[in-house]
Amino acid sequence: MLDLNFHLVLAVIVGATLILLPLIIGKFVRPRIPTPEKDAVYECGEPTIGSSYIQFDLRFYVVALLFIIFDVEVVFFFPWATIFGGATQLSDASLTSDAVRMELTDKLTNFPAGTATAETMISAETAQTMALVGFADILVFFGVLLVGFAYVWSRGDLDWVRAMVAQAKQAAPSRRATPSLVETHEAQPV
């Protein structure tokens, strides 16, 4: 316990010194010549336009939120992909070498190499079941994700400016209302 405390204190002291030391050295060494350009806000080398505390379009939030939702859901594909990949590899019936099969089993089950024996190694049939069940799982998961995506799309949440799209739709003649189109054609000669 004491040893651990000592290490903690040591780490804090060393960390603080390493940050503070260059700052202190800099304070004494650097020349002090302030100019208006030097005091200005740094913005990638460009002249600043104005304050960053302004109102901006609410749509940024909606799009950012949607991005995060779908991004996070796609992250769930990664652990699945590693298992699915390993299982598919093992489900290959032409893979007859026991040594390779044992090595792949260890990789899939995340044990140190050499753990699997001839009894515990995964057979082609087992790997096949695993892969199929995993595939069914991801289909359901992805299906639900797609329904959500389609819903968001059909609601118009992906249109950048919803009000303008709605106006454009109203202004354009509706495709379904064919009778009214016919009427206007007939009305034109008059």
Add this chain to the structure above:
Amino acid sequence: MTVQQIIDGLINGDLPRAIEIFAPELILCAAIVLLLLVRMIFGVQRIPACWVALLGTLVAFTGVFAQFMYLKTDLSITGVADTPVEELAARLASAYHLTPEGVGSVGGFFTDLLMHDQFTLFFRLGLLLFVVLVIALTVLTGIPDNDDGPDFYTLLLGSTVGMMLAVGANNLLMIFLGIEMMSVPSYAMVGFLKGRRQSSEAALKYVVYGAGAAGVMLYGLSLIAGILGTLSLPELAGHFVTVMHGETFGPTNAAAVTLVLGIMMVLVGFAFKLSLVPFHFWCPDAFEGAAAEVGGFLSVASKAASFALLVRFLLAFSGPEEVLHGLRVFLGIGLAVIACLSMTLGNLAAYTQTNVKRLLAYSTIAHAGYMLMAVSALLIITDAPATEGWTRSQIFYQSARAVEGLMYYLAVYLFMNLVAFSVVAILRNETYSEEIDSYNGLVHQNPATKLLCLAMLMAMFSLVGLPPFGGFFAKLQIFTSVLYAADLHWSMWVLLAVAGANTVFSLVYYLRVLKAMFINPEPEERRAIQTPALVGTYIALIALPIFLLGASPLQSDLTDTANYVARTLFR
């Protein structure tokens, strides 16, 4: 064990059984997807979202009902149906393809992440019944409107699935997942009245508070898992005894202190969901800003689910060992203090309120305090050592009685609070106000409004705990449990005294609402209020159980059922 055996066990043993038990939740999930699809394909005008949601919930409700009856009537064991009830249960069971190996066998499922037993089923049943009633209410009051319907019901059903997961949680991670899954949709539901400043403010406060509580809770869970080396609830007690190495439970023991710290942090998360003092600050604001329908849903459903989860989490530390007893008594007294604070603060703060929803919010804080008394008594009683002078059967009986009291209270509370919030929602549609003053002289309006006033009277009297309403028996049961627990620990006397005094105090502010309705003169400039007859019928239907659960054979029926369920917890 080879991978082959594990996979065979999962696919042929655990998975079919789990899906059979989990079917109601899956039906709800399908209903959510259907809600989205229906809107995309047919639009909201042709098929309103409320009917899809109502249908999905009803099917899920019958599913859980079939499961509950299947276990209750012992159909899984005997297989013969003699009485009409058993015949109905048998018919339902065959409709939902229930098998003795699946729903019939009690125990963990989904590799022990969730628990399937009578206790879970009772709460799943209550939750789904409540959601059916809430959806019916939203159909009648017209919040949400047709356009927002799919969004609202998606959130509502999503939150319900979370609650059903929470009541069955058998693993620390599932506890967190359940709590979060029921919280996140409710944040959005609180802010659902778009364009109302108050509503957005309420949602923001709720979200920030909820995020903080969830963080603390997750840290607590990691501490518990770290010190005990397991996430599974049934293993916690055994691992704790091992970790203690025969030392006594006390403030100088590092393992004990760390575990208590972890449990207290988890209890912060629970206290937030249950709006217990000092984690109640979001509650009045959230309820005032949210629509009354949402307020009703949050006040009952999320509380019931959290209480079920709390009981299950704390009962994980039951066992005859001296260390576990020390831990339980410590937690029991801590919860008693929180219960006292919640009751007193909730009741005192309710006095000065002029908004009915705020008043009801403080009332729910006080009621969470009353219900916490049962949990506190349960912790003191369960597995008390023989030196206290109680026989084993006595301890078993009284532990079951404490849980039974809590379940009975929640069942009655479901109807009391639903009636109160429904009346507020309906009167908001008629008078456009939620102030107590706007209720002046409502009893002189049309018959349906008179019925509303009568239903409010029953709900309020039941909330106070006056006989012959259900609230009286609910309070009586919990008070009796605390009285028995006082035999084991003196602090329960204090709890009992505070609770008794609070019950008397609470009469006054409930009566203020009733006085406005029945005694105060009607304002002259008000237009006539025409509550639709259909709404009146709905209110009468949900107000009737308050009376029936207090003064009819139904009272003993529910007590017996609750007792049967509670006893299964202590086998």
